[in-house]
Amino acid sequence: MYRILDDVPDPEMPFVSITDLGIVRDVRLDGDTVVVALTPTYSGCPATQVIQGDVVRTLREHGAKDVRVGVRIAPPWSTDWITERGHERLRAAGIAPPAPHARCPRCGSGSVRELSRFGATPCKALYRCNACDEPFEYVKPF
Amino acid sequence: MPAEYPLRFGDNALVLAQRLCAWVGHAPVMEEDVALANVALDLFGQARLWLSYAGELEARGRDEDALTFHRDAREFCNVLLVEHENGDFADTTARSYFYDLWASLALGELTRSGDERIAAIAQKALKEVRYHLRRSQDWLIRLGDGTPESHARMQRAADGLWRFTGELFIGDRLDDEMAANGTGFAPERLRDPWLERVHEAFSAATLTVPAGTWTQRGGKQGVHTEALGYMLAEMQVLPRAMPEARW
Numbered sequence: 001m002y003r004i005l006d007d008v009p010d011p012e013m014p015f016v017s018i019t020d021l022g023i024v025r026d027v028r029l030d031g032d033t034v035v036v037a038l039t040p041t042y043s044g045c046p047a048t049q050v051i052q053g054d055v056v057r058t059l060r061e062h063g064a065k066d067v068r069v070g071v072r073i074a075p076p077w078s079t080d081w082i083t084e085r086g087h088e089r090l091r092a093a094g095i096a097p098p099a100p101h102a103r104c105p106r107c108g109s110g111s112v113r114e115l116s117r118f119g120a121t122p123c124k125a126l127y128r129c130n131a132c133d134e135p136f137e138y139v140k141p142f
Numbered sequence: 143m144p145a146e147y148p149l150r151f152g153d154n155a156l157v158l159a160q161r162l163c164a165w166v167g168h169a170p171v172m173e174e175d176v177a178l179a180n181v182a183l184d185l186f187g188q189a190r191l192w193l194s195y196a197g198e199l200e201a202r203g204r205d206e207d208a209l210t211f212h213r214d215a216r217e218f219c220n221v222l223l224v225e226h227e228n229g230d231f232a233d234t235t236a237r238s239y240f241y242d243l244w245a246s247l248a249l250g251e252l253t254r255s256g257d258e259r260i261a262a263i264a265q266k267a268l269k270e271v272r273y274h275l276r277r278s279q280d281w282l283i284r285l286g287d288g289t290p291e292s293h294a295r296m297q298r299a300a301d302g303l304w305r306f307t308g309e310l311f312i313g314d315r316l317d318d319e320m321a322a323n324g325t326g327f328a329p330e331r332l333r334d335p336w337l338e339r340v341h342e343a344f345s346a347a348t349l350t351v352p353a354g355t356w357t358q359r360g361g362k363q364g365v366h367t368e369a370l371g372y373m374l375a376e377m378q379v380l381p382r383a384m385p386e387a388r389w
Contacts, residue, residue, distance in 0.1 A: 043266055044187025073191065074262035076269055116173035117277050118180040126173070142269060 001027045001034060004062050011050045012121050015093045018051055022081025025072050033066040034059050039077045041142075042122035079123075079142045096127065096138040104129035105136055143257060145200035146219060147320055149209070150362055151248075152192025153220035155267075156210060157370070158241060159185035160377050161228055170231055177277060181238070184270040191263045211381040215364075215371045222361040223306040225370040232292070232299035235281045240303060242275035243339055244310045244332065251327035260325065279343050286347025293348065300344075301352050308357025311336070 005027065008018045018024055018038075026037035036055055040048040048071070056067045079098035082090075087097035096105045103110050109131035116126040117140075125140045162182035169175035193206040204212075224241055228234050249271060252264035285296040311333040313321070320326030337351075344351045360366070380387060 040187075042184055042187060042270060043191060044183035044185070046183070073266045074258075076266040116176060117273070118173070118177040120176070122180055122183060140273075142273075 001029075001059070001064075004058060005036075005055065008051070008054050008058050011047045011054070013090075013093070013095070016086050016089045018055070020083050020086030020089060022083060022086070023051070023077060030068075033068055034064045036067065036069045037072045038069060039072050041077050043073075045122050047121075077142075079139060082139070090139060094136060095124070096136055098139045098141040100141070102127055102138045104132060104134065106134050107132040143199055143325060144316060145196040146316060147326060148192045148199070148260060148263075149196040150219045151252075151263075152189045152196060152209075153218050154224050154241070154245070155185040155192065156189035157218070157220045157373070158224040158238075159183075159189060160373060161224065161226075162234070162238075164228055165234065174231075178234075181274050181277070184274070188263070188267040188270065191266070195259055195263065207381070211378045215366050215374055217364060218366065218370060218374070219362050219364055220370075221306070221309050222358050222367055223303065223310065225361070225367060225373060226303060226306060227369050229299065229302075230295060232285055232295040233302065235278060235285060236296070236299040236303050238274070238278040239282045239343070240307050240310075240340075242271055242278045244307075244336055245271045246275050247332045247335055248327070248329075251332070255326065256324035282343055282349075283347040286344070286349040296347065297349050300349060304352035304354055305356060305358050308355070309359040309361060312357070312359055314362060 002019065002024070005024050006017050006019050010016050010018060010021055021041065023039050023041060024036065025039050026035075028035050036059075038048070038051065038055070052069045052071075055069050059067045082098065090097045091105045094105050096102045101110055102112050104112055104127075107129060109129055111130040112127050113130060114125060115128050115135065118124075119126045119137050123139055123142065124137045126135065127138045128135045159182040162178050162185070165178040166175060166182075169178055189210075190206050193209045197204045197206060197209055223237060226233075226237055246268065249264045249268040253261055253268060255261040255264065282296065285292040287293070288296075311329045313329045317326060317329055321328040341351055358367075
């Protein structure tokens with residue numbers, strides 16, 4: 001069941017899945033019902049509700065009779081929960097994965113500067129590389 | 143546990159979020175537009191968690207939406223500081239800075255709450271508010287230690303809002319009760335650490351910490367400034383006019 005959720009993309013960053021992001025905390029069977037626990041990244045993230053719907057739909061398509069999705073807020077989500085594959089996929093999409101120091105996803109330089117603390121989604125900030133001059137998004141450590 | 147306790151924290155987040163949203167499309171630069179919207183979004187998310195819990199405790203069938211759209215000003219229990227109008231960018235920065243700093247301390251206390259749900263919400267919200275505080279403090283320092291014009295406007299904004307900050311540290315009977323049973327904290331305890339941080343930031347910003355000690359109060363008990371009614375009228379008009387409206 002967990003592997004099925006590997007195919008549920010994040011609605012705003014569809015090149016990573018919800019398991020890459022580490023927001024699937026628990027999947028188990030309760031009789032005929034699949035019970036899924038999700039942890040939202042940021043409390044106001046509008047993707048959370050879309051993801052809940054996608055999880056239900058995907059599991060039903062794979063034959064689940066009933067699906068119940070619950071939200072688990074404690075312990076709070078951390079970027080430490082993003083998997084190694086998640087890091088690779090972010091980098092491949094031109095987004096710097098969380099790290100103690102951001103690196104340019106294009107040229108790999110560690111010489112970068114912050115342009116804006118906030119980006120197009122709650123989990124990202126906007127940076128620019130001093131070496132190749134390319135702006136990029138950075139999943140800020142959280 | 144009285145529903146009013148989580149409701150207070152939820153109303154603070156909700157009212158400030160609604161205020162910050164009004165900047166969208168009007169911020170001085172694009173990055174600030176994005177930042178203010180993101181901060182507002184986090185605060186809306188936090189408000190939903192608090193209000194949902196309050197609705198369950200109250201057990202009168204009101205969910206987060208009912209509590210948001212179908213209460214009048216007298217039933218809101220946010221502190222007066224957050225309902226204050228946006229003013230200019232300095233006013234908004236001062237309001238956010240004073241609130242973010244207080245909220246980071248208050249939520250820190252609530253992470254140790256004996257009530258599991260309150261501790262969980264506080265843990266989640268605290269991570270977000272700390273990030274907000276870094277931004278609002280940066281702006282306070284940058285504008286204070288900026289041009290003569292930005293300095294003067296930042297000082298005027300801080301002076302103007304100062305009389306609304308005292309309320310953050312005045313406890314009432316509900317606060318006492320929640321502190322005594324390990325659910326909450328005594329607001330008075332946060333005053334010294336808050337003031338200490340304000341002095342540090344104002345010194346870095348070359349600003350003068352306002353000297354006044356008189357304070358406006360009443361928000362937590364539902365007695366608000368005129369500003370809140372106008373804000374609620376705009377926020378609530380659609381669901382009240384068309385109760386069945388759906389996205």
